[in-house]
Amino acid sequence: MEYRFSSMASRLKPPSVRDRLKLSQGKDVISFADEWPAEELFPAHAVREAAGRVIAGGAGALHGGAAEGYAPLRVQLCGRMAARQMAATPEQMIVTAGSQQAIDLLVSVLAEPGDAVLVEKPTSSARLQLFALRGLKAIEAESDEQGIVPEDAERLILEHRPKLMYASPTFGSPTGRVWSLERRTKLLALCKHYQIPIIEDDPYGDLVFEPNERLPTLFALEGGAERGTVFYASAFSGTVAPPLRAGWAIGDSGVIRMAAKMKQAAGQHSSAFDQQILSRLLENFDLDAHIRQIAGACGERMLEMHEQLLRQGLRDVSWQKPKGGLFLWLELPDGLDGEALLRLSIRKGVSFVPGGQFYAQHPRRNCIRLNFACHAGERTKLGVERLAEAIGEFTARS
Structure with missing residues (x-):
């Protein structure tokens, strides 16, 4: 055929x-x-021990979970976010099968096929594939060692009226650059002025070589989920274990609720077992x-x-x-x-x-x-x- x-x-x-x-x-x-x-x-040893504790906990370990994610893990993740000045409640968080799914859900809620999305030049190939799959047109803004160039971003905003912006300002693929604080502040102000939501992708942000030089995320600069411009996505793949498919997104509670509905309707439940393993790991292991x-x-x-x-x-x-x-x-x-x-x-x-x-x-x-x-x-x-x-x-x- x-x-x-x-x-x-x-x-x-x-x-x-x-x-x-x-x-x-x-x-x-x-x-x-x-x-x-x-x-x-x-x-590996700590993950193995955490998995053993989950299995020892009984048959509940094998049950499916809520679309929003395992409730104790969401509480733990909110605590970790708060330690980095990123205030969010469990109702403003969804746990996903990695950051790619988190971004896919946010894109599916916030944009329609044919819409433009503003991106840095260059940017993640996996995210570009995702935008293409969803029928979005990626519009590239010039960047330098300080990050995306605000003047070029504004020019493209006025020309193409993008529905959202995708940003990975901390060690993003492929360049590994860090946007300066000045560029972060300007881009956030720009998107707030033109009412363009930002999806901030941070899969590698924990891998900072000099912790004292760590800059605030766009989400932290805005002041939390209640402000409504920035949606923050991350995952444990780069620090705990890639096979444990658990990422998360935080942002406006209405958007997060809709993302959970779309996740449930599509049958895209992330592994409740993996989420329970990570929850036990956070309880009994010094992840920091x-x-x-x-x-x-x-x-x-x-x-x-x-x-x-x-x-x-x-x-x-x-x-x-x-x-x-x-x-x-x-x-x-x-x-x-x-x-x-x-x-x-x-x-x-x-x-x-x-x-x-x-x-x-x-x-x-x-x-x-x-x-x-x-x-x-x-x-x-x-x-x-x-x-x-x-x-x-x-x-x-x-």
Whole structure:
């Protein structure tokens, strides 16, 4: 039978890069393409103990949960948010199967197919795919080392009248940049003035290398969920364990209630078992101490990759040392295409994510994203050497 795909399915971009990365799995390929830190950095023993406590609690552990999420976990998460000056009640929170689902629900409530969404250039490829799937047009605002450029954002707002803004101001993929306090304040004021809701995505914000330098979130700057402009989304995937699919969103209670209704209607219940494990983990495990430990390890691995790249003496290759998160954003010589470089690099035994897929409209193809936290020591050294060899072969041809 021949199938005709729906218009929604047809909006998805061909997964050519991901297909190539899959082909490299199981071979002697050092992957800098991962989305999370190395497995050994996660608290596997503590998660195992928490799961055991949940199972020992009886049959209730296997029951389904409310669309809003496991009530004790929501209370605990609100407490953690309050410690970061982000005031929210359990009624203003929904627990989801990761931050992608949280953002999907918010987008589904706040926007219609055909609406525009304002994004930073470049931005998360996964979120761009989500916006395309929902029929939204991503409008790219220019950015620099301080974050999104307010003047360009306002120009695009006046031209396209976006229905919402998507922002990841703290260590966001792919650049790992941190928006300055001035840019955060200006963008928040801009969106409040034009009444544009902001979805603030913060999957890597806990992985800060110098905690004293941590800036307030947009949600905290606005003063909490009652103000109604900012919706904050995050997850435990980068600090506890990616397989425990639990994220959350906080914001206006009316929007959160509608998101819960949509989640229930679509049968998109996140795992109540995973949520109970996380709740027990928060009860019996010093998560903050673990986060400081994993952030410190990521910082050491970033410096290690940075030093290895410097040792290669790569001409016309530049990058900025991030202050947290997982990613280094490399700008390659003009004319060097990241996807073509990936094909050669996989043959040499190293992989990464080409930069073109992080753009909605006008991609810069001479950029690549490296995850510095998924390897250490000899593996990082060898992977960087293989990458440098591939870059050298390309530049020698030009």
